[in-house]
Amino acid sequence: MREFKRLTPYREALRLLLDDLSEIPEVVEVPLDEALGRVLAGDVVSPIDSPPFDRSAVDGYALRAEDTFQAREYSPVELKVIDEIVAGEESGARVEPGTAVKLMTGSKMPEGANAVLMQEMAEREGEVIRVLRPVAPGQNVAFAGEDVKKGEVILRKGQVLRPQDLALLKSVGFKTVKVKRKPRVGIVVTGDELIEDFDEEALKAGKILESNSVMLKGLVRQYFGEPVFYGVVPDDEEAIREVIERAKKENDLVLVTGGSAFGDKDFAHRFVKLLFHGTTIKPGRPIGYGERVFIMSGYPVAVFAQFHLYVKHALAKLVGAKNYEVRVRATLTERVPSQLGRHEFVKVWYEDGKARPIKKKGSGIISSLVESNGYIEIPEDSEGYLEGDVVIVVLY
Amino acid sequence: MREFKRLTPYREALRLLLDDLSEIPEVVEVPLDEALGRVLAGDVVSPIDSPPFDRSAVDGYALRAEDTFQAREYSPVELKVIDEIVAGEESGARVEPGTAVKLMTGSKMPEGANAVLMQEMAEREGEVIRVLRPVAPGQNVAFAGEDVKKGEVILRKGQVLRPQDLALLKSVGFKTVKVKRKPRVGIVVTGDELIEDFDEEALKAGKILESNSVMLKGLVRQYFGEPVFYGVVPDDEEAIREVIERAKKENDLVLVTGGSAFGDKDFAHRFVKLLFHGTTIKPGRPIGYGERVFIMSGYPVAVFAQFHLYVKHALAKLVGAKNYEVRVRATLTERVPSQLGRHEFVKVWYEDGKARPIKKKGSGIISSLVESNGYIEIPEDSEGYLEGDVVIVVLY
Numbered sequence: 001m002r003e004f005k006r007l008t009p010y011r012e013a014l015r016l017l018l019d020d021l022s023e024i025p026e027v028v029e030v031p032l033d034e035a036l037g038r039v040l041a042g043d044v045v046s047p048i049d050s051p052p053f054d055r056s057a058v059d060g061y062a063l064r065a066e067d068t069f070q071a072r073e074y075s076p077v078e079l080k081v082i083d084e085i086v087a088g089e090e091s092g093a094r095v096e097p098g099t100a101v102k103l104m105t106g107s108k109m110p111e112g113a114n115a116v117l118m119q120e121m122a123e124r125e126g127e128v129i130r131v132l133r134p135v136a137p138g139q140n141v142a143f144a145g146e147d148v149k150k151g152e153v154i155l156r157k158g159q160v161l162r163p164q165d166l167a168l169l170k171s172v173g174f175k176t177v178k179v180k181r182k183p184r185v186g187i188v189v190t191g192d193e194l195i196e197d198f199d200e201e202a203l204k205a206g207k208i209l210e211s212n213s214v215m216l217k218g219l220v221r222q223y224f225g226e227p228v229f230y231g232v233v234p235d236d237e238e239a240i241r242e243v244i245e246r247a248k249k250e251n252d253l254v255l256v257t258g259g260s261a262f263g264d265k266d267f268a269h270r271f272v273k274l275l276f277h278g279t280t281i282k283p284g285r286p287i288g289y290g291e292r293v294f295i296m297s298g299y300p301v302a303v304f305a306q307f308h309l310y311v312k313h314a315l316a317k318l319v320g321a322k323n324y325e326v327r328v329r330a331t332l333t334e335r336v337p338s339q340l341g342r343h344e345f346v347k348v349w350y351e352d353g354k355a356r357p358i359k360k361k362g363s364g365i366i367s368s369l370v371e372s373n374g375y376i377e378i379p380e381d382s383e384g385y386l387e388g389d390v391v392i393v394v395l396y
Numbered sequence: 397m398r399e400f401k402r403l404t405p406y407r408e409a410l411r412l413l414l415d416d417l418s419e420i421p422e423v424v425e426v427p428l429d430e431a432l433g434r435v436l437a438g439d440v441v442s443p444i445d446s447p448p449f450d451r452s453a454v455d456g457y458a459l460r461a462e463d464t465f466q467a468r469e470y471s472p473v474e475l476k477v478i479d480e481i482v483a484g485e486e487s488g489a490r491v492e493p494g495t496a497v498k499l500m501t502g503s504k505m506p507e508g509a510n511a512v513l514m515q516e517m518a519e520r521e522g523e524v525i526r527v528l529r530p531v532a533p534g535q536n537v538a539f540a541g542e543d544v545k546k547g548e549v550i551l552r553k554g555q556v557l558r559p560q561d562l563a564l565l566k567s568v569g570f571k572t573v574k575v576k577r578k579p580r581v582g583i584v585v586t587g588d589e590l591i592e593d594f595d596e597e598a599l600k601a602g603k604i605l606e607s608n609s610v611m612l613k614g615l616v617r618q619y620f621g622e623p624v625f626y627g628v629v630p631d632d633e634e635a636i637r638e639v640i641e642r643a644k645k646e647n648d649l650v651l652v653t654g655g656s657a658f659g660d661k662d663f664a665h666r667f668v669k670l671l672f673h674g675t676t677i678k679p680g681r682p683i684g685y686g687e688r689v690f691i692m693s694g695y696p697v698a699v700f701a702q703f704h705l706y707v708k709h710a711l712a713k714l715v716g717a718k719n720y721e722v723r724v725r726a727t728l729t730e731r732v733p734s735q736l737g738r739h740e741f742v743k744v745w746y747e748d749g750k751a752r753p754i755k756k757k758g759s760g761i762i763s764s765l766v767e768s769n770g771y772i773e774i775p776e777d778s779e780g781y782l783e784g785d786v787v788i789v790v791l792y
Contacts, residue, residue, distance in 0.1 A: 192500075203448045328749070396558070
C-alpha cells in the first residue's frame, strides 16, 4: 500500500512554494492602450502637479465670491465682464471688485478671482452679467495639485492596471507604462485515456475528452501569465521525462496534470525534485511542487482547486501582483461540514451577501465549477461552518 | 440662463436607452481557446452523457462493496484479481463475489462491480488483494451522466465565459463556441483645451492632457466591446458634426466626450436626436443619448460614472450579457450624505465586508477613481446613508 507518508499542511506547502520562487526581473514598457490588466513593475511618481495651476472646472465667469454674497433672485448683483478667453488661452486681466472674466473649462484662473460662476447660471446683457445667487469661494475651481502633486506616488508597484489607472497615468503625461513581463507557463497534460477530439466510439471504449488544457490556459491568462501548451502526452516514462525537461527550460512555471498520485503510470512526479508532494488540500491532495514545476491531478475540479490554492499565488509572486483576489464577506445559507486535518476548497454561489455551497461532489464534476462563482476555504483545524456563519468568499 | 429644462430621473433615462437598443444579431464561432470573457450567443445543450458510462474515478480495483463490509485491519478480506485493464480499455470480465478487476482512472466499470478500491489502499500479493477497510457502494465511481446529461442545457445564453465554462464545453466534445460579435464602440473626444502629448509650455498656458480616451477604451474592452478611437476633435461645429456622422455609420455605439452642457462651444449634442439630455445622476448630469450616441461629459470622473451607470448596461444589452456586474453587500464605515433629487454615484473602497467612501470630490480628480474599487448608488429619494448602513457595492 503506497500512500503519502505525510500530507504537508496547506499553509506550510504554500510557504515552501512561495519561498522557492522569486519575482521575475524583466520589465517591459508598453503603450497605455496595451496595459489593461498588466501588473505595474514599480511605483509611479507624478512628474507634474495636476492640475498644473488653479483652473476653472466649468465654462463660465471667474469672479470674486465675496462680490456675490448679497446676490438674490429679486436683487441680482451685476458684474462687468472685462475679458473673454477661449480654451487654452490665458487672461492678462486682474479681477477687481465688481468685475468678472469669461473663461472656459480648464482655463487658468485670472488673478484676483477665487470662484467661477457656471455660464448657464449667469444672465448676460452686453458687457454685464447678472448673478442671481451667491457663489462660494473656490466653487468650480480645480486647485493646482488637487488631483496629484508633483513627486507624489500615484500608483504603487504590483497594481493590476484598470481603466482609471491608465487615465491617471495619461493625465500626468505618460504614454507608456512599465509592467512586468508575462510569466510563460508551460502546460503538459498526461494520460493515455485522454482524447482531444470528439469520437463516440473512443468515448464508449473508455476514453475521456481532455478539458484541463483549455481551463488552465484560461486561468493562466486570468492571472497574468502566458500559457504555452505542450499537448497531451501519453503515459510513457521517456516521453513525459522529455517534455517536462523541455517545458522547464522554456517557461517560468510548468503545470503538469496527471501523474501526481502513485499509480503504476504516474510518472510525472518522478522527474522533479519535489519540495512537497501530497498536501492537506481537498480536493487536490496529490499535488507536488519543485523546481518551478507543479505536478497536478488529472481531474478538472481538483486541478481547478490546486490552481486557486497554489498556482494563482505563485503567478502573483512572479509578477509581484497585489490585490489580485476579490474577497468578499458572506453569510452561509447552510452548514458545510469539513474533515479535520484537511484544508477544504468549497465551491459556492455568492449573491447579495449570501454564499450557497455547491453540493455536487466528485472531482470529475466540471458542472459544479460552472454553477459556482467563488470558493471558501476551511482550514485543517475546523470541522466546518454552520448555517448563518460569516465566511470569506474568494470570487472567480 | 440656459439649463436643462428637466433632469430625467436615472431609471427613466436608463429604460429609454435600453428600450432604444436591441441585441446585435451577429454570432461568431470561435475556438474555445479564444472564448475567454466572450458572451455566449445561445443556450448550449450537451450532446452526450458525461461521463458516458459508469467509470472509475481512480486507479484501483473494481469490486462488489458488499464483499468488503467485514474487512478490518486485523482481519483483511481477500479478493482474487480476475482481469487487469489499462486506460481506455474495457474489461470483458464479470465481477463475481470474491473477485476484483484492476482498472485505471476513467475505465468503464466492469459488470457486477459497484465500487472501486484505490490502488494505494490495496495490499497486493500475486493474484490476490487484501482489503483492510470496508468500501462503500458507489465509492470512487463516476456514474453515467453524473456531470451532465445528454440534452441538458449546460450553459445559458448571456454567460460571460470563464475557464471552467470552457472546460465543460470541451469535456462534452465542443472545440468551438458561438459567441456574440463584439460591439464596435466609436470614441470621439472633443475639446480645444486637450493635448495628447506632454508639453510643459502648453500645460502652463492652460492646456489639459487628454485622458478620457484611454480610460474609455479600457472600459469598453472590460465590457465586451471593441473600441475605435476617432482622435481628439477641436471645438469646431463642422468637424464635430462630420466625425459623429462617420462614427455612427461605422459603429454599434458612439461615445462622445465633451460638449454635453450648454457652453458656446458645446456642439456635440446638437447633432443627435436625443431621447434624453440631462439626467439626475451626480456626477455626470449633462449626459445625452439618442441614435446610439452618448454625449458625455468632458471630466474623467463624470465620464467614468456615466459609463458605469449607463454605457455599461447598454453594452450588456447589445450582447445579451448576464451577470456582468460583481455586486457585494457591505457595511458603510461612515455616513454618506446625498442630495435629494440626485442619483448619486459614490466611489468606495471595499474590503472585508466594509465600504469606505472616497471623500475626494471634483469631477477632474482621477486619483479618486484610482483609490476606489467600487461604487454605491444613492437614488433620488434618499438623503444618503448612515455609518453602519448595509449597502450594495458594485466592484470595478
